[in-house]
Amino acid sequence: MGARLGVIGAGYLGATQAACLAELGHDVVAADVDAAKVKALDAGVLPFFEPRLADLLYRHTSSGRLRFTTDLAELADHADVHFVCVGTPQRPDGAAADTSHVFSAVADLVPRLTRATLVVGKSTVPVGTAAQLGELCDRLAPPGVAVEVAWSPEFTREGHAVDDTLTPDRLVFGLTSTAAERTLRGIYRGLLDADVPVVVTDPATSELVKLAANAFLATKLSFANALAELCEAAGGDVLALTKALGYDLRIGHRYLAPGLGFGGGCLPKDLRALTASAADVGAEEAFAFLDHVDRINTRRRQRTVALALEECRGSVLARRVAVLGAAFKPDTDDVRDSPALDVAARLHLQGADVAVYDPRANVTAARVVPALTYVDDVEAAVDGAHLVLHLTEWTEFASLDPHRLHALVAEPRILDARNTLDAERWRRAGWSFRSLGARNNGHRVGPDVLAPAP
Numbered sequence: 001m002g003a004r005l006g007v008i009g010a011g012y013l014g015a016t017q018a019a020c021l022a023e024l025g026h027d028v029v030a031a032d033v034d035a036a037k038v039k040a041l042d043a044g045v046l047p048f049f050e051p052r053l054a055d056l057l058y059r060h061t062s063s064g065r066l067r068f069t070t071d072l073a074e075l076a077d078h079a080d081v082h083f084v085c086v087g088t089p090q091r092p093d094g095a096a097a098d099t100s101h102v103f104s105a106v107a108d109l110v111p112r113l114t115r116a117t118l119v120v121g122k123s124t125v126p127v128g129t130a131a132q133l134g135e136l137c138d139r140l141a142p143p144g145v146a147v148e149v150a151w152s153p154e155f156t157r158e159g160h161a162v163d164d165t166l167t168p169d170r171l172v173f174g175l176t177s178t179a180a181e182r183t184l185r186g187i188y189r190g191l192l193d194a195d196v197p198v199v200v201t202d203p204a205t206s207e208l209v210k211l212a213a214n215a216f217l218a219t220k221l222s223f224a225n226a227l228a229e230l231c232e233a234a235g236g237d238v239l240a241l242t243k244a245l246g247y248d249l250r251i252g253h254r255y256l257a258p259g260l261g262f263g264g265g266c267l268p269k270d271l272r273a274l275t276a277s278a279a280d281v282g283a284e285e286a287f288a289f290l291d292h293v294d295r296i297n298t299r300r301r302q303r304t305v306a307l308a309l310e311e312c313r314g315s316v317l318a319r320r321v322a323v324l325g326a327a328f329k330p331d332t333d334d335v336r337d338s339p340a341l342d343v344a345a346r347l348h349l350q351g352a353d354v355a356v357y358d359p360r361a362n363v364t365a366a367r368v369v370p371a372l373t374y375v376d377d378v379e380a381a382v383d384g385a386h387l388v389l390h391l392t393e394w395t396e397f398a399s400l401d402p403h404r405l406h407a408l409v410a411e412p413r414i415l416d417a418r419n420t421l422d423a424e425r426w427r428r429a430g431w432s433f434r435s436l437g438a439r440n441n442g443h444r445v446g447p448d449v450l451a452p453a454p
């Protein structure tokens with residue numbers, strides 16, 4: 001028998017959580033302040049792109065096991081466990097996360113409660129947030145209503161969110177009572193029975209686990225990209241280097257792919273949030289190095305723009321630049337802090353005529369950078385182009401036919417900023433092919449690169 005659960009915030013994280021909690025057998029009501037989003041979700045229509053989620057949403061809204069509302073009173077009535085999934089974007093000062101949505105969501109909910117309730121934070125927050133929310137709940141809860149705040153951060157990746165939620169690497173429960181532990185173990189029984197590891201700890205540690213995980217991934221990525229810088233300068237092949245490194249099981253190949261660097265709504269902001277959290281408690285020295293991690297990452301975007309200028313003989317003014325990819329990574333329509341869109345916008349500012357094609361993110365990208373031209377397919381993007389940039393490694397780009405595209409461009413030049421295209425295939429079709437930080441940026445790097453094209 002499933003539990004009756006509430007979910008607050010129905011964006012990328014919350015909508016996925018709500019649908020997956022329904023999939024685990026629970027009866028879920030999810031709330032959001034965005035009425036249009038709620039209307040679409042409640043009709044079983046996913047207002048963003050996430051593989052597998054549309055099916056799950058449709059199935060569970062149709063069966064009545066999942067509903068959406070703008071009214072927190074409905075949640076308060078429905079459930080006594082609520083998962084907080086609202087946004088925590090970076091504050092305009094560029095460092096700490098803005099937790100105001102978390103506080104206002106909880107402040108809206110708690111006065112409406114009529115019985116003992118567990119509030120489980122899933123949003124990514126600075127350390128100490130759960131404790132402050134606990135104090136807020138004590139102040140706002142109706143007399144005789146006990147509210148406990150726990151934190152169970154979420155580690156899902158966009159593009160894999162359903163699989164990551166239903167078969168996670170681990171669960172983390174940060175809580176203050178055995179009753180809360182019992183409740184969470186009950187809700188996730190399906191996963192725990194499948195031997196998903198669980199770490200039970202206090203809320204502060206649990207908040208830190210999340211920031212630490214993202215900062216670690218960002219650091220690994222920037223290490224790979226620092227090696228790319230070194231290889232470019234020294235004439236090495238960063239792809240061979242990271243391949244060799246990754247076979248060491250202590251290092252591993254994942255999050256070691258050099259290229260345009262990381263973006264999205266999480267890694268960049270959480271990296272800065274960990275630095276800010278450390279500074280708040282007087283431990284800023286411990287994470288001073290994260291500033292370099294951030295800067296290495298930003299340099300990948302600058303380097304891509306510089307290479308594009310170089311390819312266009314010093315200026316992109318009035319040059320047609322085809323941009324393949326706008327999302328911050330494949331399999332999502334999310335363009336938050338997207339390296340691809342950032343590079344496209346920078347080239348536009350330099351006077352280029354930029355035509356963008358992304359299989360899923362044209363609409364979201366156009367909302368953020370409306371000045372670019374968005375087209376419906378690769379052919380339209382490369383038509384008359386002086387330079388093609390491969391900026392987001394969608395699978396469909398790996399199988400493009402370079403011969404066919406050669407006939408459409410003004411100049412057959414491509415820059416692969418993600419290092420996933422087959423350079424030799426493009427060269428054989430007559431293209432000038434460069435890749436970011438990897439082989440062949442003017443360096444003689446190995447016999448396979450020097451081999452003449454057949």
Ligand SMILES: NC(=O)c1ccc[n+]([C@@H]2O[C@H](COP(=O)([O-])OP(=O)(O)OC[C@H]3O[C@@H](n4cnc5c(N)ncnc54)[C@H](O)[C@@H]3O)[C@@H](O)[C@H]2O)c1
Pocket residue numbers: 008009010011012013014031032033034037085086087088089101104105122123124125154155156157158161265266
């Ligand atoms: N996107 C991911 O894959 C992912 C994964 C793990 C953790 N996170 C974390 O989850 C949180 C949410 O991220 P997201 O990507 O889903 O953001 P998002 O912007 O897609 O969604 C946030 C949602 O919260 C809603 N909201 C804001 N204030 C509200 C309120 N007072 N009451 C109800 N709803 C409210 C917004 O309307 C929006 O729909 C962040 O802390 C993020 O760091 C995200």
Ligand SMILES: O=c1ccn([C@@H]2O[C@H](COP(=O)(O)OP(=O)(O)O[C@H]3O[C@H](CO)[C@@H](O)[C@H](O)[C@H]3O)[C@@H](O)[C@H]2O)c(=O)[nH]1
Pocket residue numbers: 124154155156157158159214217221254255256257258259260261262263264265266267270328329330
């Ligand atoms: O080898 C790699 C792997 C990733 N990336 C880039 O790194 C960024 C982040 O990728 P990914 O981690 O897959 O995306 P997110 O969906 O943002 O997921 C991260 O952020 C989420 C929100 O906090 C966490 O839940 C996840 O565990 C964490 O991986 C993207 O721009 C990728 O292009 C690379 O450049 N090279």
